[in-house]
Amino acid sequence: MRVRSLAIGLLVGGLALTACGKEGTPTNDATGGPSTTQKVAENVKVEGSPTFDRITKNGKIVIGVKEDQPYLGYKDPTTGEYSGFDIEIARLVAAKLGFDEKKVEFKTVQSAGREAAITNGDVDYYVGTYTINDKRKEQISFAGPYFVAGQDLLVRKDDNTITGKDTLKGKKVCSVTGSTPIQRVRDEQLTQPENIVEFQAYSQCVEKLTNSEVDAVTTDDAILKGFAAQDPDNLKVVGKPFSKEPYGIGLPHDDKALRDKVNDILQTAIDDGTWQDIYDSTLGKSNSKASPPDIERY
DSSP: OHHHHHHHHHHHHOOOOOOOOGGGOOOSOOSSSOOOOOOOOSSOOOTTOHHHHHHHHHTSEEEEEOSEETTTEEEOTTTOOEESHHHHHHHHHHHHTTOOGGGEEEEEOOGGGHHHHHHTTSSSEEOSSOBOOHHHHTTEEEEEEEEEEOEEEEEETTOOSOOSGGGOTTSOEEEETTOHHHHHHHHTTOSOGGGEEEESSHHHHHHHHHTTSSSEEEEEHHHHHHHHHHOTTTEEEESOOOSOEEEEEEEETTOHHHHHHHHHHHHHHHHTTHHHHHHHHTGGGGTOOOOOOOOOOO
16 A cells, blocks of 8 residues: 555655645655745844844754645655645745745754744744644744644545544544644543554554554644545545644744734735745645635734
């Protein structure tokens, strides 16, 4: 099975799963869409931002991302290049802060380590299916949202016993440690505690699913549709989304100046059509349509 063999390769070699073409048709295109080139702004200033001052002093931007999510955040195992919707949003922000791609460093950070990476200054900002919520706002801040997803379920194609979250009792459910979806499974008691399985990456959950070691993978529908599109003969997304997951750009907690600047960048991209162009060339290829959300400033 294609996903199984690739997922095993991920565990052995730290590689990511390949992506697919438009309308869920598998291809050899592992990028999740072409990189969009953004015009780099000149003479940018962000008064009162210690993060921007640090970036300027270092002469580069370090951005925390994911690397194993088709069409969202993907790292090519051959070239080491990152691509996908989140990656292009990250590049857009960097360009409008005055930094071209040569001065951008992507750093893979798993879900459980995101707040620490931002707080410790290991990354300057984070773009990687990062749901905005009040608990996280106690440690870091968010610009956005730049996308809104919803939690859903990925199951094997021949499994008709799981049709939504209310049919998960007694089923083994897998998600990522430190993620909003795994916490919701616990809080809503969707299955018994002993049936909850956690890993550091969703691709590891997909491998367990294809090997029949778990019954469902749960996370945001955008992520799951990417995995299902890779292996449509064996995987499917079921039910209706049962949450609202606004994706934000994670920033240091007290850096309001940078948060306001990034929100301005996102709003301009929404207004001038750049957001839609980025989406259509990346996540939109998973046959998942979307429109830009409203920016929520605070």
